[in-house]
Amino acid sequence: MRPLLLSTLPGIEEATVIEVKRIHPLTATEKIGEGKILVENFPLEKVGSLRTILCASSVLGIRSLEVLSPRTIRKAIREILRENSGFEFLEVSLKGLVTDRGFSEKYLEVIAAREVKRVWKIKCNSRASARLRVELYGKRVCVSLDFKRNIFRRSYYVWKHLASLNPALASSAVLLAGVEANSNIYDPFSGSGTIPIEAHFLTKGVECIGSDINVECVRGALVNAAEAGVKVVFFTADFRKTPIRSCDYLITDPPRGKRLRVSNLRKLFEDIFRISEQIVRRRLVLITPYVRLATGVTSSFKLTKMWSTRVSGSKIRILIYDI
Ligand SMILES: C[S@@+](CC[C@H](N)C(=O)[O-])C[C@H]1O[C@@H](n2cnc3c(N)ncnc32)[C@H](O)[C@@H]1O
Numbered sequence: 001m002r003p004l005l006l007s008t009l010p011g012i013e014e015a016t017v018i019e020v021k022r023i024h025p026l027t028a029t030e031k032i033g034e035g036k037i038l039v040e041n042f043p044l045e046k047v048g049s050l051r052t053i054l055c056a057s058s059v060l061g062i063r064s065l066e067v068l069s070p071r072t073i074r075k076a077i078r079e080i081l082r083e084n085s086g087f088e089f090l091e092v093s094l095k096g097l098v099t100d101r102g103f104s105e106k107y108l109e110v111i112a113a114r115e116v117k118r119v120w121k122i123k124c125n126s127r128a129s130a131r132l133r134v135e136l137y138g139k140r141v142c143v144s145l146d147f148k149r150n151i152f153r154r155s156y157y158v159w160k161h162l163a164s165l166n167p168a169l170a171s172s173a174v175l176l177a178g179v180e181a182n183s184n185i186y187d188p189f190s191g192s193g194t195i196p197i198e199a200h201f202l203t204k205g206v207e208c209i210g211s212d213i214n215v216e217c218v219r220g221a222l223v224n225a226a227e228a229g230v231k232v233v234f235f236t237a238d239f240r241k242t243p244i245r246s247c248d249y250l251i252t253d254p255p256r257g258k259r260l261r262v263s264n265l266r267k268l269f270e271d272i273f274r275i276s277e278q279i280v281r282r283r284l285v286l287i288t289p290y291v292r293l294a295t296g297v298t299s300s301f302k303l304t305k306m307w308s309t310r311v312s313g314s315k316i317r318i319l320i321y322d323i
Contacts, residue, residue: 003040003059005133005144008052008168010035011309012318015172016052019202023049033099033137038062047151051171051201054152057133057144060084065139068103074111076141077134081119087145091128092116095146097135108134112143156228159220161192165253166311169287170198173318176307177285179203179249186210186247186279188239188272189254193221193232195287199251200230209244211237240271242279250276251285265293273299276321284321291317 008016016037017029028040038059047056061080065072094116096108112134113124131146152168173195179185182205187195190210200208208230212218215236225232237243254272269290276284277300284301286294294317295303301321308317 001041001044003038003062004042004044004047005032005057005059005135005142006037006039006047006050006053007055007057008035008037009054009166009172009309009311012052012169012172012176012307013037014307015175016050018175019050019052019171032140032142033135036099036135036137047147050151051198052168052175054168055146055150057131057146059142059144062140062142065141068136068139070107070111073103073108073136073141074115077112077115077143078119080141080143081115084143085120087120087130089120089122089128089130091123091125092120092130092132093126093128094124095131095133097133099135099137103136108136154228156197156224157192158227159192159223161217161220163255163257164192165194165287167194167198169309169311169316169318170194170253171202172307173251173285173287174199174202176305176318177249177251177283177320179206179251181205183207183248183282184209185249185251186244187252188212188237188242188244188250188275189252190221190234191217191253193224193234195251195253196221196232196234197225197228197230200228200232208232209247210234211239211242211244213238239275242275244279246279246281248280248282249285250280250283251287253287254290256289262293265290266296269293269297273297273301276301280323282323284323286319286321287316288319289314289316291319294319 027042030038063076096105184207187210196208196210221234305320
């Protein structure tokens with residue numbers, strides 16, 4: 001079985017490792033770069049069910065170099081392509097990636113394109129359906145073939161929210177929170193419903209509830225949940241007046257955006273903690289860029305873990321609080 005290279009959001013690789021082990025406990029995993037996890041013995045047909053990954057590729061070969069130079073990189077790529085000359089593509093597109101700075105990604109692609117032409121005797125075309133990834137992790141070269149692009153795009157997402165959460169991040173937060181089977185999750189800022197819907201996919205028997213102040217969002221979240229084929233309760237409410245009296249996990253992505261003034265934000269986080277203190281039985285999880293404001297609130301919750309990731313260039317934190 002070929003090893004697989006899984007790409008996730010950098011900084012939350014642990015979520016993918018947890019998910020992979022849950023689906024197939026016998027899989028060996030290794031973090032090989034920012035947002036990159038190498039897995040061995042993972043069943044290929046189950047890749048599409050991984051919810052924390054952005055894309056996956058099938059590894060053709062990995063070489064460790066003694067010296068990092070254009071010559072050694074070219075030689076490594078050539079060897080890997082020679083060992084894998086059975087593919088019948090007419091053309092491939094190329095993606096070069098360098099994890100540690102010090103070598104140009106464009107130059108890596110140029111080197112790889114020449115070798116593809118020489119060894120596989122095919123052209124590189126950015127519009128080709130098959131994509132070859134050539135990645136450099138320190139002094140390791142990894143060549144792999146994408147077999148499905150953008151796994152994180154969800155087909156259920158028909159009603160779109162302007163500030164929706166990346167579903168891979170929503171899934172990761174649920175996994176990192178250690179949500180247990182047959183518990184319940186509440187998202188008081190549910191928007192298009194990403195967190196409750198993803199939670200439903202990940203945990204057996206979990207009851208998911210979402211609410212939002214905006215009735216349009218609630219209608220949209222219901223459309224998305226129906227499209228996803230999951231049963232989630234969504235209703236309209238200002239979170240300060242939520243009728244929910246208790247939940248095991250409160251996992252949420254509070255409002256973010258330039259229109260919110262800092263004083264409003266401080267009040268928002270104070271209110272989130274005040275209400276959570278009344279209703280949360282196990283864990284509070286905040287997905288937010290406003291880490292200082294969140295950690296500045298005094299409450300009976302204890303910040304036990306924090307992950308930091310980047311989504312579309314913005315730094316986002318997953319903060320896990322225990323009671
Ligand atoms: C960052 S968005 C959540 C996006 C959501 N995670 C998704 O993937 O679509 C924050 C949401 O909080 C809602 N909101 C703002 N103020 C609120 C309040 N006082 N009570 C409840 N919801 C509120 C907004 O309508 C918005 O949909």
